[in-house]
Structure formats: structure tokens, C-alpha cells
Amino acid sequence: MEKLQLTKENNHILSLEKILQPIRKPLEAIENRFKDCVASENPVIQEMVNYVFNKKGKRIRPALVFISSVIWDSPDQNKIIDLGLSIELIHIATLIHDDVNDRSELRRGVDTYNKKWGNSSSVLFGDFLFCRAFVILAQMGNLQIIQNLSKTTSEICEGEIMQSFLKKNYEISIDKYLEIIRYKTASLIAESCRVGAIITDQDKETQDCLYRYGLNLGMAFQIYDDFLDFHGTEELLGKPVLNDVVNGYITLPMIHLFNQKENGNREQIYQQIEEMQKDNNIKAIIDLLEKNGSLDYSLNKAKSFVTQAQKELEPLTNNKLKDSLLEIAQFIINREF
């Protein structure tokens, strides 16, 4: 597989822990700050609040905020931590709503909110976290950031809605797929980088260049995530493999497969895959995708977005900032979860 080759090319296995070393403290501070900012007088809601950080996510978005803001050189660390926290809360809120919509029972190896508290309360609790994110942003007091993040969050919703309309739609094109993931994933990752630069008053050129880096990084992130749905293991992913297929989401590897004309028409291949999935024949699905080069195609697509992301950083002059972002970009397509 390409994956191993790529790791070898870079001659070392990038560890997220090592990359995030310079921002370890602010990343850890998020949880305490969350406890200070988000509380409810109602004991059951407080129980739901306590469950938010029950299992650590990758914290990619706050990490990007912290790196883009060059937090280690800033006197405004508390403000930047609050910004990272708000973005992580927006992200968590969208995950909670996703899990309701997909009826998922497992996320990062633990029960989802809907599994534990039911659909209605989970929808409302997601709303609650959205609102709390905006309470924190309003207290921070930067209108430009509030404007950018509310706009981005509405784009995420649009992306998710588009995606839900495309369920089981085997006519979807690669362009449409790319448009959807730009809305639902890349926009918030891009904005995480830009607001990091805004909060520390970096010049407009830097803001825009970080945004473009983030947009490409976000595209790579989602394409690789969708690739992992076929290529990962349940143990590492913290959720079942072929989760997307089961939920009817058609992602890049499948679209590539549909595009291979020698396979017959799209409908036939889709029915074939549905049969395999019903028989729980995961290996047959993966074999079909591998035989047609669809997994390699996806991985290469992710790689090319990473290359573009790294290219966008060329104008930057702060080497520590640049190196961290280059490393994160490498990590994105070398992770196993």
C-alpha cells in the first residue's frame, strides 16, 4: 500500500504527540477552561456536560488555532485558549448531531450521546454546546472572529444537509463530493487557522495564506478519513469499519470505483456492494476497491491536497510556525485513526 511507502519517504513516523509538544500546555488547558465556562444548574445536563471530554479527540482544530496564533509568543494565551475551546465545542456539537442522524452508537470507542441519552436530548445538547461556544466567543469580544465562525458553522450545516441528500446516490460526481467535504469539514479547519492569525493581529496576507493552507489540509483530512473507513481497524478507529457504507454515504473510493466503466453501470456495482455488505463480507468490498485502484486513488488525492497545503505556506517567514504546520499536514495522511 501507498501508505507505508509514504511513511518511509519521510523517513520517520510522525507522532502527533511530538508535533503538538510546543502547544501541549494550552491543549491541556482547554479542559479546565471548559469546566469553568460551561456548567448547568440542572444535574442531568451537567452530567451530559461532564461527558464532553470523556474521551480525548485528536484536537486538530484547537491545535491549528494555537499554532496559527503562534501562541508560544503571545501575551494573550487565555484568549487564544478560549478561541480553541469554542471551535472544539462547535466541532463536538456537529459530531453529536451527526451521531443522532446516523444512529451511531459508538464514537472514539465510547457510547455516543444518542446511545446514552436518546435522540431528542442529544439534538438539544448539541444546540446547547453551539450556543455556549458563541457565549465564549462573545466574551472574547472579536467581532470579525464571531462573524467568520458563525458563517463557517452555517456552511458545515449546509455540507451536512447536502451529504444527507446524497445518501445512496450512486450518480454523485467527484466534484460534488469535493464540494460537500469543503463545506462540511475543510471550511472549519481553514477558519481555525485564519482566526488564529486574526486574534494575534497578523497581517492580512498571513491570514489568507493560513486559510488556504487549512482549506487544503481539511480536504486531505476528510478524504483520508473516508479512506480509513475502508482501510482502518475498529480498534484504532474507535468505531466500526465500513461505517459510511452501512450508513449509505458514498465517498471517494466508491465514486472512483463507479467511474471505472469496465465494471458495468453504477447501479449494478452499488447493488453488488450492498449485497457484500449485507453478507458482512468486508473483505470482498475492500478487494474490489483495491483491484480497481480506488483506495490508492483516494490516498493520492489526499496526498495532493497535503502537497498543496504545504505549498501555501511558502510565503510564511516564521519557521517554527511553518514547521509545525508542515508536520501536521504530514500527520494527517499518516495517522491510523
Place this chain on the structure above:
Amino acid sequence: MEKLQLTKENNHILSLEKILQPIRKPLEAIENRFKDCVASENPVIQEMVNYVFNKKGKRIRPALVFISSVIWDSPDQNKIIDLGLSIELIHIATLIHDDVNDRSELRRGVDTYNKKWGNSSSVLFGDFLFCRAFVILAQMGNLQIIQNLSKTTSEICEGEIMQSFLKKNYEISIDKYLEIIRYKTASLIAESCRVGAIITDQDKETQDCLYRYGLNLGMAFQIYDDFLDFHGTEELLGKPVLNDVVNGYITLPMIHLFNQKENGNREQIYQQIEEMQKDNNIKAIIDLLEKNGSLDYSLNKAKSFVTQAQKELEPLTNNKLKDSLLEIAQFIINREF
């Protein structure tokens, strides 16, 4: 019934149209402003957007914003209209999520979002409207208002979550009921009044007095709404009567009924009502409530909150503002929908 008596006391039937006459233009402007502010490139989402104002609601919240801001004397009408629009969007978003959670199929006489587009898309579309409301607020540029409204919106979610945990819980006390409706309804109505005063830079005393008015008005509004669930007609309400009972929500008339010790224990009465409801014997449920004075009790409770709301206005000196708010308070407990 008390209701007719009350109308006679005031010697005229208050028409909402007449009360809202001084703010008719800004109320009408909301819809056009919405079309300018909220659009999506995706045709299906745009279709959902177009459905937002398909049927006119009462627009109580924007009306309160406009009156509290004394919009007719303000040079900043466009800003105030945007504020009214954002609050109406927040309100509509919560209604969309409510309908998903209650699996309602009818709202204001037309199909709900979940009926038309399914649960997942409706949850996401509610999120989308929330975000768009904050985009508009951020463009308006008043941080105090963003802070107040994001806090209030998170209170609404808390109220809704508390309410969902209390479904079919016949042990609920009147105090708990009042706490829930303060969170889920009164807080946003109160804030609508306060932000109206904030946006036109009225003094702190006026802001606070309008907030207290709104809080009491909001309590009356919800109690009367819950009363109408037993007392209205499907034609006027635009949704089935006894909708709350069917959904398992226990509201003030029922809590009052449970509190009458001579009726036996709460569990027995609740089972009795459930039986009547299963038999679709609406008349028997209403008779039971009337016999025990539970509907009159609720109506009186709503009246006493209206009296308190009106009392809170005493310090105000602007008579046109004061009169409009006094009239709205009267309307709240004289409406049939």
C-alpha cells in the same frame, strides 16, 4: 369561563393587528431582509429556506424588539429590523428542533420540516438557521447583544432538555414547571425586550425594567399556550388539541389536577388520563380538568403574570412604548391561537 369575563373587563377585544399597527412596516420588512441575508447555493437548502416564512407566525418576539427599541423614533431602523429577524430565526430554529423531537407533523396548519424533509435534514436546517442568526448579529456588531442572546439561546436548550426529561413524570411540581418555562420560553421573550432597549442605548434602568416585563410576559405566554392545548380548537391552533398530552408533556393544568388530593394518587389520575386519551375521549379529559378547577387555575396564573408584567412597566415614562407593551400583555391572555 374566565376568559370571556376577562375580555369583557377590558371592554374591547384586543386585536393583534391593531396593537402592532405602529410597527407594521418593520414587521413586514423582516421577510425581505431574510431573503437578502439568508440564501444557499444549494437548491434543496434554498427550498428549505423559502419555506421558513411560508406561514406567518405571531412574530411576538420581533414585535417586542421593535416596541422596546421605540423603533418609530430611531434613525437605526435597519439595525433594529436585523435584530428582530435574528431573534425570530433563533425562535424558528428551536421550533424546528421541537417538531423533530415531538415527531409533530403539523405546525401553524402546514406540514413541519420533519414531515417534509425528514428528521436529519431538519435538525441540520435548524442548526443552519441558528448560525445564520448569529451571522446577522455579528454583522450588526453589538457584542453585548451577541453575548446576551447566545446565553439566552443556551438557556432555551437547557429548558427543552429539562422538559424532555420530565415527560410522563407525574411527580413534577409547579415550581419545577415554572422553572422549565422560564428557561425555554420566558428567557428569550425577556431578552427580546432588553436587547431592544440596548440597541437604542436606553438607560440601564429601562433595560432592566423591560427585561422583567418580558420575563413575566413570557411566563404568562407559555402558561396560556399550555392552557390552549386543552381549550383551543385544531382550526385556530393550526395543530391538534391535546398535542402536549399525546406527547407526554405534563403542563400546569395537569399538575394542578394531580395536586388535588381527593382525586387519589398522581399515578392513578395519570393512568386514567392516558386511558381517556387512548380512547380519544378528549371531552372526558377536559371535563375532569374543569371539574377540578384546573383550567381556571392555569388561566388565573397566566393573568397574575400579566398583571406583574404590566406592573414592571410603571417606571417607564414613554407613554407610547408603555401603552403598546400593556396591550401586548393583554393580548397574550386573550388570543385564541
